[in-house]
Amino acid sequence: MIWTEIKNLQSVSLKEIPNLEFHKLREQIVEMISKGCRLIQFFGEKINSGVILYVVLADDEQSKLFIASSNFNDGDSFDSITPEFKSFHLFEREFYEQFGIKPQGHPWLKPVRKGIAGISKEEIPYEFFKMIGEEVHEVGVGPIHAGIIEPGHFRFSCHGEQIHHLEIELGFQHRGIEELFIRNKNNPVYLLKLSESIAGDTVVGHAGTFARAIESLSENNISRRAMVIRTIALELERIGIHLGDLSALSGDVAYLTGNAAFGALRTKVINTTLAICGSRFGHGMIAVGGVNYDISSELKEKILDTINKLEEDVEIAAEVLFSSASVLARFEKTGIITNEIAKEIGMVGPAARASGVAIDIRSDHPFGGFSLFPVHKLTLKSGDVFARAYIRYIEITQSIKIIKEQLETFSEGELKKTSSELKPNHFVISLAEGWRGEISHTAITDENGRLRKYKIKDPSFNNWLAVALSVKNNGVSDFPLCNKSFNLSYSGFDL
Amino acid sequence: MLDLFKLRIRHGKQAIPNIRKAEVLETFKGFPIIDESKCADKCKDCKDVCPTEAIEVNPLRLDLGKCIFCGECEKVCSSGAIKFTNQYQLGSTNRNSLIISSGKTFEQFEEEAVDAKKEIHKYFGRSLKLRQVSAGGCNGCELELAATTNVNFDMGRFGIDFVASPRHADGIVITGPISANMAPALKDAYESISDPKIVIAVGVCSISGGLFANSNHVNRNFFDEIPVDLFVPGCPPHPLTFIHALLDYIGK
């Protein structure tokens, strides 16, 4: 086999990453994906005379990752993999947008974060697909939406009330985060804070993923206590968002009891995070080398108390929500993503699991506290709004169990270990299961042990296409509901 | 049905009864107390550790418009020259008053921070409708702004609400450092609001660019042309910080 096999968070020397001509790499990719591997990363790095492409695939069942690379000269092109495997479509588009190396035969080379009309004179605005015919109309929404949410443009081609096609244009939130990681590589606090701001609803998720990448590159084995605290913070983040989304989903179908009840429960959860670290969203929780805040035995009791009560409250609220006929009428059979489509386009996270795709990094490629306690993968089959809502509920219950389990084994240990220098010329991929799904950060160091490349993938990158596909043949009025059932990140996608 | 009653009973009353008196947990980082007399000679560890260049030394000052309240400066300072309190009332109508110098007490800050004008009270005191625009915001500020309308904070009780159309709004609430790709849409939204209108900058990114101040993909020209009426510091600001700032501003 030509691939280098690694595990999540296992750093390798750049020398150990095989480099082959693209057509050979392509054959290998096709073979591996046909055997059931999954695409994790496909990104480029600019070097003097061209670009290096890194590809990372996963064998989830075996908890293995495979990496290989290929070199391109400026202006080269390559045979697109998308016609065979659709999960490559966005990765190839991003690669083309960033380096100008064209995937020949790509069916839809739409800009990823550029091409927004009127922003830059040199950019040609992207032409949306058009539906032509009598009684056909277009609805354009955004970038600014009705509520207090991030911006993105949605264009619906409709026939009457029915959506035939939805195109989503993102990129409005682009802040150049990956560039900033490299530009400020000498300021560790800045980098950590930057990772917290990749997506402000996934602070612990992204900061933890960043910290573990750096810890792997500096061989810093954090204490078990710190690991447990991180796990608790991550699961609190998951519970908080899931509750918030159940509240919002209730609101979207005008079910105000659910809206109020889940909303109030969410407040209790994020205030627990506040009690630990001073921020409702977990800012400051994670440190490179461990955590910044301890959980005292008094606080431990408080947390247990809160989540025990929460467990009962959530059960009642969920019982009420999911047995209400008017709610079910809107949730069921709305915005269906079939299992085939979910796999084909490479979906991740609870949205994928709601369509029966059993992937969960916590159990497939365990990290931190999850290497101590295995997590059972939860899936549903129907792939509709109902499934994407219901899976939130069962995941909340599961996360409560995880927190209890981890708190029970709480041992003494150092909160934070100082990190030494990063290993020079190394590559590491750090995967984690945030509340939205698979987060992946890849770090590459130069000969002085400084960051040379930092690649981020929020789960939203995998899942945005699913939003567009889910609304096909649904009514326009069901769009907010479908969209919220995924609740994807704009800033995490736009970077 | 029985479950529904159970749920209602357990839900109880969630609204914070007196928002003006609400307190946040000790752990929350709010107004900083600075005591330069404790500074060791030529030490500028706090300045060096700060990710957003919020600190200046000689004299020691901390800019709440740049600070993300990470607490690293407080941790790195062995002599305790910077201490964060949990006072969350940080809104200000004056950018300069966000720069906290040595010896400034919270009471002094509060006294001068928000200049409540009579005409603002007259126009907006009873009803204030706001259009929120996220321009590169990470969803932190957005979530906290959305929380101001939830059952706990219930900002609607003061006649303050977020609305969908800028045409219905009396002002704009801006979050994010203003990504270049959002700059035109932000301008459009602002121009669509009829006069008189107010501009509120929420969160460190919006006030100063925050961690993204030096990004090549941020375009802050908007603020060169359009003055901000109210600054709400934080990363993200607590919902109470926002509500208090507004209530002070409209003289409620």
Ligand code: SF4
């Ligand atoms: S708390 Fe504020 S001033 Fe202190 S280091 Fe962090 S950002 Fe800078």
